[in-house]
Amino acid sequence: MKRSALKFLPLLALPLAAMPVLSAPIDMVTSVIDAPQPAMPAIVQADPARPPAELDKVPIAFLVDMGSGQVLYSKEPDRRFVPASITKVMTLYTAFEQMRQGRIRPEQVMPMSLEAFRKWQRVGTTMYLDPSQKPTVNDLLLGIATVSANDASAVLAEGAGGSMQNWLALMNAEARRIGMTNSHFGTPNGWMDEGETYVTARDLVTLAGAIVAGHPERYKRYIGHKSLVWGDKTKQNHDPLIGVVKGADGIKTGFTNQAGFGYLGSAERDGRRLVMVVAGGNRAKERDAAARVLMEWGFAAFSNRPIFAPGAQVGEARVQGGNTLHVPLVAPAAFGITLPRDAKGDAALRIVYDGPIEAPIAKGSRVASLEIRAGKGEPHRVPLFAGADVRPANWMERLRNGIVSPFL
Structure with missing residues (x-):
């Protein structure tokens, strides 16, 4: 199989309407109430080639622009680590999926079992639940998302799954479905389990993308609150970005002695959303500083540029055994590329697919990918x-294909 040549497009010089289309023949490639928080000093240095020095103090850091899917900063993104309470984001996502399917409802009451009470009473951060109370799914989700309640996670798991093991099976099935290929969950809350629960930064960004894009209303409803009132107690969210970084809306901190200090966070400004992970920190102060400067640096040092409008033809792919020799390739939605601010270089685009693609081909079926590379960043x-x-060729079309194909 031959590799397609890189197609360089001067993106910075052209408006969206004038963006060139990859129309040259493409060869085939095998395919991929509100406590105040300390103010942070303004970030002066926003050089995309020089990430903030605070990142040196955390062993794992990862920053992705969700609009383009491009990686802006990467440090050990595929290294497995213990997520601690960041695990609860997978519990939230699984619950959101169960709600979408009508299996559980926000107003549904889920009381605490005696077994859960004995195991989770005042273990780590809790809502101080007991079997006499009648929390709803809505209450439990807010407790999990806002104050990282270990007891609420266990109650939800047992109530929604029928048993803890059933719930963990659901969590791991959802993780596999959305593409978390290097993660596993052995608890619903991230409490220490001898390493059975592990994730990677790349997988956590995948999870964040799934929860934001797949459940935008539930994301806004449950994630990003600064505090929670339950009974006669008010508990604060210790998220390091909310109220400090403009546009920040969560997502989840984590800490155990085994895991160290970690964070999965997101912020949106002017329609541009960044998701970041820092993990393995030795101190909360170092994790929080790294998270804040990484997010600010991502917004300050990079900007998004449009490439294709929704439905635009990006190029074409070779067809085998069809009534035509090529099929047009279209963009499913508007998408762009993330580049360093004031960048003056080109971006490299390449169409990638297994082919020629055999007919029949249904309109709207996924048949190829567009690989985008900007500067020295990872391709996306x-x-x-x-x-x-594209329908199968008749005998006349097969004859034509046999004559014409060698010259393409």
């Missing part, structure tokens, strides 16, 4: 879809 791929139906 976005899906491309067939822009037309």
Whole structure:
């Protein structure tokens, strides 16, 4: 198989309407109430080539622009680590999926079992639940998201899953479904379990993307609150970005002696959303500083530029055995590229697919990817879809294909 040549496009010089289309023949490639928080000093240095020095104090850090899917900063993104309470984001996502399917409802009451009470009473951060109370799913989700309640996670797991093991099976099945290929969950709350629960920064960003894009209303409803009132107690959210970094809306901190200090966070400004992970920190102060400067640096040092409008033809792919020799490839939605601010260089785009693609091909089916590379960052791929139906060739078309194909 031959590799396709890189196609360089001068993106900075062209408006969206004038963006060139990859139309040259493409060869085939095998495919991929509110306590005040300390103010942070303004970040002066926003050089994309020089990430903030605070990142030197955390062993794992990862920053992704969710609009383009591009990695802006990467330090050990595929290293497994113990997530501690960041595990609860997977519990939230699994619950959101169960709600979407109608299996649980926000107003549904889920009392605490005696077994859960004995095991989780005042263990780590809790809502101080007991079997006499009648928390709803809504209450439990707010407790999990806002104050990292270990007891609420256990109650939800037992109530929604029927048993803890059933719930963990659901969590791991959802993780596999959304593409968390290097993670496993042995608890619903991240309490120490001898390493059975582990994740990677890349997988956590995948999870954040799934929860933000797949459940935007539930994300806004449950994640990002500064405090929670339950009974006669008010508990604060210790998120290091909310109220400090403009546009920050969570997502979850984590700490145990085994895991150290970690954080999965997100912020949105002017329609641009960044998601970041820092993990393995020795101190909360170091984790919080790294998270804040990484997020600010991502917004200050980079900007998004549009490439293709929704439904735009990006290029074409070779077809085998069809009534046509090529199928148009279209963008499913508007997407762009993230570049250093004031960048003056080009970006490299390449269409990637297994092929020639055999007919029949249904319009709207995913058949290729567009690989985007900007500067020295990691390449990123976005899906491309067939822009037309391609039916199997009749005998006349097969004859034509046999004559013409060698010259393409």
